[in-house]
Amino acid sequence: MTASTSERAARTVGAVGRVALFVPCFVDQFYPRVAIAALTVLERLGFAVDVPESAVCCGQPAANAGFARAGDAALGALASAYARADRVVVLSGSCAAHVRAHAAGRVAGRAVEFAAFLHDDIGVDAVAALGARLPRRVGLHIGCHGLRGLGLARPTELQVPPFNKLRALLETVRGVEFADLARPDECCGFGGTFAVAQPALSAKIGRDRLRDYTASGADVVVSTDMSCMMHLGGLAHRAGVSLPMVHLAEVIAGDS
């Protein structure tokens, strides 16, 4: 985190790093484009990327529903698949927060969310050097676990100096404008199994979040969490609202 810009440049351009990428179950199944974009970004930054085949999920869906032991089998499979990786880049704030909170003694300390990895380990200059461009008005969405669990940005409740790692990364992308939301970090209402256990309430919270994006003039939503995007995108599609939901990796890879 404290590496100077030149050190970061040396590390990314000169010496090749090696990282492992964890692609969560729903990203694997529904959003392969996002995982391909993340892989592309990491490779273009000079990393050799391992994607072990023998892990699909962090076990969060079962654990948040009260069945942590059932989820722990999945978390255990993940931990052994990544046992030898120094750095595990997790393509979801929510899954990364779960791994960090519940895989103590296994991969917890080595797991890092994708945007946090770019911001803290690689640095915004190296990301800027990739030359991405997105001439759109962007509504940001940082999932709650990434926001408050991983500290990807300052949540509005806390009285500390403002910072926003996702925004800092997007500021390196040419053409991006930011939409001002009335409630910048309101939950989208997905909440894992909450979306299924309380569908009416979950959908209502999501519709309100969508309304904030459309009212602020956003023409694309950029997130670090495809789970939130699956929920909001599903609501938008049902309502006939055209508002693309993309992952940060897709923006930086330049194929959104």
Add this chain to the structure above:
Amino acid sequence: MPVATPTRRAALPVVDAHAPNGAPVDHAAAAARFTADEPRTDWHDGALWFVREKRDRQAASLPEWEQLRELASQIKEHTLSHLDEYLIRFEERATANGIRVHWARDATEHNRVVHGILTAAGSRRLVKSKSMLTEECRLNSYLAERDIDVIDSDLGERIVQLRGEPPSHIVLPAIHLKKEEVGETFHTHLGTERGLADPQALTAAARAHLREHLLAGDAALTGVNFAVAETGGFVVCTNEGNADLAAALAPVHIASMGIEKLIPRAEDLGVFTRLLTRSATGQPVTVYTSHFHGPRRGQEMHLVLVDNGRSVQLGREGFWRSLKCIRCAACINTCPVYRRSGGHSYGSTIPGPIGSVLTPGMDLKRYGALPFASTLCGSCAAVCPVKIDLDAQLYRWRQLVADAGHAGVSKAAAMKTTGWLLARPRLFRAAGAFGRLALRVLPARARRLAAGPWGRARDLPPAPAQSFHAWYAARERAGGAAGRGEGPGA
């Protein structure tokens, strides 16, 4: 404005905040009923969000806000870790001040103590001022059955009392009601003109009505916001001054407090009064912050120390920090679930995140749904002035609810299967391929049905032909990324 004669108690229904017949609380069903009226849901959400924003402005006005939170958390954790010593010290000092201290193990003992005090003093009319603890103990119905008139003197509490409803919020008990509904209630019970909806006129009517009761009360009961072990005194915070008026007029003052309300020293008080109202309503301080240290001449002052499950919660590793709560309701105001489901959907005295952490311990089967009434977004913990790890505690309760078999048979089976499948990558990917194929070939209507509760309001994303791992495996077979393992690919 014409104000009718005071309402007779017989006209008031007996309030039970809890689920009828001890049936398990079904938060999801209650929330679905609440959100069915979308404009009303929006209005409720907006009213609470307005308070949350006021809180943000007040918090931002103190550069030392985060240090205050940390200090408050430490003071509370210290006190709770030495609660036995501080309670004994408090009792000694309070008794020396002339306060009669009573102990109550549970709600029934509390109600019996209060009734005993009233009987001994010959009091028949009790004027109450905002005490969620007496809601928890269901004191009103207990006393009503024993022919004692109980008047809630806080305006919001009085409104819901007249309507025969429990409070829907611990600081803003009638926040679920619009001014037109208050006007209708006052028309029915206080005889104000029909259709009156001007807040000022309604407040004036309530003021005249309540004043009659305050003057007629022969005993007053208040809650306690903070009790100080060092001085044996206690503090009550209100915005309407009703606690002061009631306690100043009545010959008997009873204060009911949960044992967790204690703080060690008078100098600690400033930390909490600075945090409490800013967090609660976005005011810098309550209009009335009244300090009681003993009875005035000729008055009896009683203080009831109530456990009612608190010492059990204190003994629960992983949950005892919930007792740090100072009942500001900031977590309730910020909760996206509370804001859109209303306080009554929780079926417990304290709704929202803190209620969902405090209540399951009272009856896990009955309140087992409450820890699931959350997206675990964590806003509650971040806003909490005493730094209770509310979302982590909700997560822990979920494990205990499921362990005890209260999560539902179908959910348990589904989750066990899910967990089993997610630990088997090959099988999961085969199932995924099958599922995606089904989603691609099924007609839209069938896709919605297949998506279950998800599909009621949302569509699933279009299913791609190939999963990432299938794509990746194909790429690896074809030789991997350009330059893979040989040098920088950028």
